[in-house]
Amino acid sequence: MKFYSLEPEVAGSLGHDTVMDTSVHPPRVHKLSYELEGWLGDDILESFPCYIITEPLKKRLETSSPSGCGFDNVDIVKSQQFDMLYPSRELPKFYWLRIHGKAGMDDLGISDDNMLIVSERILRVMSQFHLDNCDIEEYQALFKIAA
Amino acid sequence: MKKAASEFSKSTDYKKTFFEAYPELQGKIIVHHAVEQQVLIRYPGIISEEEIHSLENLRGIPNELNSDLHLGRIRKEWNRFYKTNPKPTKEKLLEKATEIDLKYGKLFKPPKG
Numbered sequence: 370m371k372f373y374s375l376e377p378e379v380a381g382s383l384g385h386d387t388v389m390d391t392s393v394h395p396p397r398v399h400k401l402s403y404e405l406e407g408w409l410g411d412d413i414l415e416s417f418p419c420y421i422i423t424e425p426l427k428k429r430l431e432t433s434s435p436s437g438c439g440f441d442n443v444d445i446v447k448s449q450q451f452d453m454l455y456p457s458r459e460l461p462k463f464y465w466l467r468i469h470g471k472a473g474m475d476d477l478g479i480s481d482d483n484m485l486i487v488s489e490r491i492l493r494v495m496s497q498f499h500l501d502n503c504d505i506e507e508y509q510a511l512f513k514i515a516a
Numbered sequence: 517m518k519k520a521a522s523e524f525s526k527s528t529d530y531k532k533t534f535f536e537a538y539p540e541l542q543g544k545i546i547v548h549h550a551v552e553q554q555v556l557i558r559y560p561g562i563i564s565e566e567e568i569h570s571l572e573n574l575r576g577i578p579n580e581l582n583s584d585l586h587l588g589r590i591r592k593e594w595n596r597f598y599k600t601n602p603k604p605t606k607e608k609l610l611e612k613a614t615e616i617d618l619k620y621g622k623l624f625k626p627p628k629g
Contacts, residue, residue: 376592376596378588378592379591379592379594379595380591381591382552382553382554382557383554383557383558385557387557391558391559391560394602394603395599396558406591409588415595416554416595417595417598417599418599450546454546482599482600483599483600484599502588504592
């Protein structure tokens with residue numbers, strides 16, 4: 370099966386209420402707050418090491434039972450700048466897409482260089498949503514052959 | 517290569533700091549931090565709040581460029597930096613800000629880099 374490396378839109382940053390352990394890399398996030406500073410409209414957003422998705426995408430993914438991920442709550446905070454840029458913009462509900470899969474094996478995984486790797490099957494699902502600002506490349510895993 | 521300088525500012529009201537220096541740009545630009553504010557959360561203790569909000573760390577991005585430039589390209593550049601730099605020094609953060617100034621700074625108001 371083919372896999373793809375995704376670099377989603379970065380619409381903001383980790384909010385002040387995020388609780389995480391920065392003594393490890395990638396940081397271990399226990400509670401996620403995502404501060405939107407602008408939003409170009411994609412259904413999957415990133416702020417390393419976290420990904421959030423809109424409710425419609427979450428519902429669609431759930432019907433595909435992807436391996437390597439789970440869903441959790443996220444607090445969405447609009448920055449002053451966001452309110453200034455989009456004074457009347459309604460936001461959908463977002464969910465935290467928690468990824469624990471192995472890149473190139475599970476439907477969703479994180480590579481050694483901290484990129485989001487998804488299977489072709491899941492990319493097909495995601496492609497039905499807005500991914501206009503998400504960079505997508507085919508993922509080439511480097512396997513070490515034991516001597 | 518000239519590095520993005522970081523000086524102390526007593527004020528954390530960064531927009532006031534910027535528009536006091538460049539009043540003619542009021543309403544025409546979005547004030548953006550060269551070294552992003554979130555480094556205070558990601559890398560606690562490396563850079564102070566005063567340094568983050570100092571005039572030297574502030575950039576004016578024309579309103580008409582904001583979606584494309586600020587939200588799209590610059591934020592992605594920083595996100596890539598966070599992925600590959602678990603424990604950067606202040607110097608390394610300033611180098612990244614300078615790299616971005618060199619790429620996009622001609623479009624800023626006032627221009628940088």
